[in-house]
Amino acid sequence: MEQVDLATGKNRTPEMLAKNPAGGLPFVELDDGTHLAESVAICRYLEGLHPEPNLLGKDSREQAFIEMWNRRVELNLFAAAARAFQHTSEMFKTRIKQFPEYGATQRETVANQFKWLDAQIGNKPYIAGDRFTIADITAEVAVDFAVQAAGVPMDPALRNLARWHQSVSSRPSAKA
Amino acid sequence: MKIYDFTGAPNPRRVRVFLAEKGINNVPFEQVNIATADNRKPEFLKINPMGGIPVLELDDGTHIAESVAICRYFEDLKPEPPLMGVDAKDKGVVEMWNRRMEFEVLGMAAGSFRNTSDFFKGRIPQVKEYGEVCKSAAIKRLEWLDTVLADREFIAGPRYTIADITALIGIDFGRTTQIRIQENQKNLARWHQAVSSRPSAKA
Numbered sequence: 001m002e003q004v005d006l007a008t009g010k011n012r013t014p015e016m017l018a019k020n021p022a023g024g025l026p027f028v029e030l031d032d033g034t035h036l037a038e039s040v041a042i043c044r045y046l047e048g049l050h051p052e053p054n055l056l057g058k059d060s061r062e063q064a065f066i067e068m069w070n071r072r073v074e075l076n077l078f079a080a081a082a083r084a085f086q087h088t089s090e091m092f093k094t095r096i097k098q099f100p101e102y103g104a105t106q107r108e109t110v111a112n113q114f115k116w117l118d119a120q121i122g123n124k125p126y127i128a129g130d131r132f133t134i135a136d137i138t139a140e141v142a143v144d145f146a147v148q149a150a151g152v153p154m155d156p157a158l159r160n161l162a163r164w165h166q167s168v169s170s171r172p173s174a175k176a
Numbered sequence: 177m178k179i180y181d182f183t184g185a186p187n188p189r190r191v192r193v194f195l196a197e198k199g200i201n202n203v204p205f206e207q208v209n210i211a212t213a214d215n216r217k218p219e220f221l222k223i224n225p226m227g228g229i230p231v232l233e234l235d236d237g238t239h240i241a242e243s244v245a246i247c248r249y250f251e252d253l254k255p256e257p258p259l260m261g262v263d264a265k266d267k268g269v270v271e272m273w274n275r276r277m278e279f280e281v282l283g284m285a286a287g288s289f290r291n292t293s294d295f296f297k298g299r300i301p302q303v304k305e306y307g308e309v310c311k312s313a314a315i316k317r318l319e320w321l322d323t324v325l326a327d328r329e330f331i332a333g334p335r336y337t338i339a340d341i342t343a344l345i346g347i348d349f350g351r352t353t354q355i356r357i358q359e360n361q362k363n364l365a366r367w368h369q370a371v372s373s374r375p376s377a378k379a
Binding site: 021022030034036037038040041042044045047048049059060061063064065067068071072076096097099101102105116119120 | 225226232234236238240241242244245246248249250252253263264265267268269271272275276280301303305306309320324
């Protein structure tokens, strides 16, 4: 793995943009020269190479169900936390046109998503049901980012969310 | 099996075009009027607690929301013609391009519409200036897409895929806030003409 320093804008240099024109991280460079960007696209490639343990679903129904949950977490929680951070942080001050007012609405969205997710988790051990999947990875990273970077605290009254977060955070993979 | 649909909205159209490309024409559709917020009523929130459409209802009672999740269900059920990639690498590449089209084109067109349109007034806190930023981002992304299409027939390469469907619907939806293909964007215009003239585009 090669480090690209986002804090100093190294992902926006012409050499990096030639590899990934969208400028994001991470991306994979395959031996045939193909550059694969977008986290979930990279995960799907890795799942194809190493189907076990399965993290993206086995049959039609399960693949769709896990994708639904991964997207719900990504588009509603993670994306809102990212926008809250981008529109209020020092790091993005000179990179994008910031609208702190918009960032504030996104913080509220994150807080509401925490509540929503708590209700949806209920008694389930994991986000998409009875086993650990990519939806748990996305949700764990999103919650950590929302709390640590976007400054939205996790209300301890949300017990299901707290119980789930504690469980996935204690897996060895969480240290990656 | 049935699909909760609304013919005027961009996301349900993604699924309809996908099914048309697959040649699947036996799934019944039920309209949910989002203009009158029927998707926010308690009965519908039992079907999809996010309130979005489309939603696929399976015979065992499972509800699958999220357009791409629904497409993935049908891709696995009927792999031909492949619209989401054929092997590990190709599946990754198609997913990458589909996501770029989702976040950079459709997402920006949606951000522009949501924050500036009368349709969303009172439904969400609108920040007009942010809508303008989304609009200019979408316009810039079309310039970039024109260069991408200089040396390939379709968005993700030589084959028509779900990334073309997402891009088509993103660009068509962009018209609601005057995001348009420019006259000098010949590659993009050629591609748009080609994908729009497929029978599936009418779905």
